[in-house]
Amino acid sequence: MAELEKKSPADVDDPKAIETAVNENQKKLEALSLLAPEDGGVGGGGPPLLDDYDDDSQIQAVASSGTVYESATTFEDLKLTPELLKGLHDEMGFSRPSKIQAVTLPMILTPPYQNLVAQAHNGSGKTTCFVLGMLSRVDPSRRIPQAICICPTRELAQQNKSVLMRMSKFTGITCASAISPALKDYMPISKMAPVTDQVVIGTSGTLIKWITNKKLATRDIKILVFDEADHMLAEENFMSDSKRIMRDIQSSAGDCQLLLFSATFNEKVKDFITKVIKEGNQIFVKKEDLTLDKVKQYKVRVPDEIAKIEVIRDKIFEFGQKVGQVIIFVRTKISTMHLHNALTKEDYVCSSIQGSLDHSEREKVIQEFKDGYTKVLISTDLLARGFDQSQVNLVINYDMPIKYNSRDEPDYEVYLHRIGRAGRFGRKGAVFNLLCGETDDILMTKIENYFQHKVQEVPSWESEENFETVLKDAGLLE
Template sequence: MAENGTSSPAAATAAVAEKKMEDKRSWADEEETALPPPPTATATATASSSGVEAETAELKKIEELTISEGKETSSRLVEPDKSEIKAVTSGDTVYESAVKFEDLPLSRELLKGLKLEMNFSKPSKIQAVTLPMILTPPFKDLVAQAHNGSGKTTCFVLGMLSRVDPSKKIPQAICICPTRELAIQNQAVLLKMGKYTGITSMCAVPSDSANYIPISRRPPVTDQVVIGTPGTIKKWTSAKKLPTRDVKILVFDEADHMLAEDGFKDDSERIMKDIRRSSDACQVLLFSATFNETVKAFVSRVVRDANQIFVKKEDLTLEKVKQYKVQCPDELAKMEVIKDKIFEFGQKVGQTIIFVRTRNSATMLHTELTKEGYECTSIQGALKQEDRDKIIQEFKVGLTRVLITTDLLARGFDQEQVNLVINFALPVKYDTPWEPDYEVYLHRVGRAGRFGRKGVVFNLLCTDMDRSLMEKIEHHFGLWIPEVPNWRSEEDFQILNNGKAAEGAGKFP
C-alpha cells in the first residue's frame, strides 16, 4: 500500500502451479491427546470435559467475573489453553466482563460489522476482559498481554472505531505498528469491521517508488483513523500534516518491540509525548503477546496510572501448536529434512512459513528449494516496498504455499492457512547472539496457531550452540519439546504424521 493510503498491493495475475500432494492427515490435523512427560518424569493424567460442558463452564465463569479497580485482582477463565489472565486495576471504576458483544457500548453499525463481516459470535477471553476496560469511561490507559492469535487486534481496532465521531473529518485514533506489513494488515481488519460506520482510515507507511509524494506536497490528513509505522507517523506529525489535537486513542501494536531499546523506543516516546501535549485526554493502549521485565519497567514509567493485563510466561506457549526439534549434522541435512521429510509427510493443504536468521540465508534457501521444483517466495527487509507488498499479497491469497522470511514477519502476521512453521535457525538477541530471543521465538510459534487452530513447529538444530539455545528456550518457558529420534528416518517422521508419537511441547513437571 502506498504512503498516501489510496492504493493497495498489486495482486498476482496468474495462479502459481502447485504440486499435487497425497491427501492424508498431518501433524497439525491430529486431535489433541494426553501428552506424556519427559522420559525422566512421572506421568500425570487429567480428565477433560466434553465440548458442551466446557462451553457451559466457560460462559458461567465469564458471567461471574467482575474486575474491580482499587486492588489487584486475579481471574482465571478456563479455556482449552488453561492459561491465566491476571488483571491489575486501580481507581474506583468497576468493570464487568462481556459475555456477548451486545453487553458493550457499541453502535449498531459496529455490531453489524462484527456479526456480518467478521463472523464473530461472542468475545474471546482476552476481548471479554479488555474491551470493558477500553470502552468504559474514564477511558484509562491499558497495558495488555495475551497469546498470539487470541484476538488482540479486535480489541484495539474495536476500541478505535468506538471512540471516533464519523461526523468530524479529522484524525481521532492512531495505531502504530513496527512493520508496514502489520500496519496494512491492521487497516484491512479495521476496514472490514467498520464497513457500516462510515469511518475513514489511512495507512501511514513508507511509500513505494511509484507512489511517492514529498511530505511538503501532502495535504493534511482528514481521515479519522491513521495506522502506520513510527518513522512515517513521526514525519507526518513533525511536518504538521497529521493533526493530533483531536486524537482520543493511541495504540501501540507489538508494544514490547515498539518500546524496547533495540526497537522503536525513541520514536514511540516522541510520538506519545507530542500527542499527549496536544490532546491530554488521549487514551494509550499497549498490546503485545510478550513483555519482558525491562519493557515492563519502562512502561510503568511512561504510561500513567493504567490498567494492566498479563499472562504468565509459562502459559504463553500455545498448546494446540505441536513443537518438535530435529538434530541435523549440517546445513545440507537441514535442507534434506525440509524437502524429503517435513514437506513430504507434513504438508497437506495449509501453508508453511520458514524462518531464517539472515537475509543471505533467506536467499540461499529460496534458491535451493526453487531448484528442487518447490514453488516458494522469500521476503526480507532489503527488498523494495512494492516487491514486499506483492509477495505478501501472493501468500495471503494462496498463490504460494511456502514463504521464507527473516523475523520481519515474526510479529503479528496473520494468515489462517498457516499450519506449519519451520525454524531453520533459532532466533537470537542481536547484541548477545549466544542468548535466545525468547519473545521472537514465541511470536514465530504463534504464526502456526492463530485463534486456537492446530499447527506444528519444527526446530532444526545442528551445532552445539543450537542445542544450547534450544535448551534455554525450553527452560525459559518450562517446556519439554520432543525430539525426532533420527533425522534420516522416514519412519520416524511418518510416525509423527500418523499422530502416534508424543505430541507437541509439554510442561516440565
C-alpha cells in the first residue's frame, strides 16, 4: 500500500500543492493501453476505455511498473487453484471472464502485486474481480485475517460476503461480516472472540471498532479492497475511517495491495487517489461512455405527485408484460412510506427499505426481494450502489437524485448507480424518470448534458399508446 502523505490541512487545501502532487504522480503512471493483437502495437495514450473493445478481443495492458499483462480469455489462464476454478464454474456458473475481469484480474494476481484503481460499468463483473483477488491471495491453512473489503453499507457488505462464500465453497476459506448487529444479536465488543477468518468484509465504522479493540489483527493483511471507492473517499466520515484503516495496516503489516473499484470516480476523488496511491495501475472510463446502452432511459413529464402514481400503476405496470422485478427510487423516508401505502392500497405486493429501519427488518426486506416474494421494492439511495438482483429489469426514478443541501444540482454519480440496478451483466432493462415541475426538468437537462446522452421523452403521460410504444422499445412488451 502506498504511504499516506502527512500534510497539514492547509497543504491539502492548497490548489497549487494539489496540482503539483497530481502532475508528479501522473508522470509516474504510464497510461494503461489496451491492445488487440492484430494492431501490432500499443494504443494511444491515456487510460483504457473498456467499451472500445469487444469481449472476445485479446487485450494487452502496459502497467505503471512496465509489467506487461496478457488479458485472460479463460479463468484457467489465471493459474487459479482447482478449488477456485471449481467454485467459478460449478457454483457461480461462469464460463469465461467478462471484459473488466479479463483486463483487471491479471493485474491483480500477477506478482509483484500492484495497486489498482478500476472503473467500469455497473453490472460488468467488478465484484468477481476483487473477490477472486482476495481469495487468491489468502492461505486457507492460516486462521488469521489476510484480506479486508470495506463497503459503504451493510447491505453491500452482506451481498459481497454471499458472493465470496459461493466462490470459495471448495477452498475452506471463511469470511467474517464486520457490520453492526441487529438489536436482538447485540453483544458488547469486549465479549467478542478475536476474528480468525481469512477474509473480513464490512463497513468502515465497525472495522475501526474491531481494530481499535484488538479483535481484528491487521499484521497479516495482504490485500485491502474498497468497494464503491468513490463514495468511501468522497464522504468525509468514510474518508476519515478509510485513512485510519490504511494507516493501521501499513504500520502493522507493512505494504499490502490496495484495490479500489467503482462505476464512478469524480475529479475530486481522482485527485485524492493520485496523491495517495504512488504506484499502481489505473483504468478510467469517460463519463459520456458510462451510461448503459442496453438500459433504455425515458423521461415522463407529469403535472403532480398523483400523476406519478397513476403512471406507475396504469401505464408501466399495466402494460409491462415482461417486467421482472422493479426498484423505485425516492428521495426521502417519508416518500418511501407514502408510495408504499399508495401501491399496497391498489393490491400491489411491494416492500420498502430506508436507513431508519432496524437492521433485522432491512435484512428481511432484502431477502424477500432476492427470493422473489416481492416484485416491487421502494428504496431511498440506500440501495443505489452495488445492489445486485439479476431479475430487476425496470428502475423508476420517482424522485430525481440531488446533491446534499442542494435544490437543483443533480447527483450524477447516484443517477448512474441507480440506473445500473437494471440491465445487469448486459441484460436488457429500462429506466423511467418521472419529472414533476421546473426543478425536475432542470435536473434532467443537467444529467443529459453531463453524460452527453439525450434521454427519450414519452410525449404524453396520459397516452396508453405512447407507453405501449416505449415499453415495446425497451423489450418489456411483446
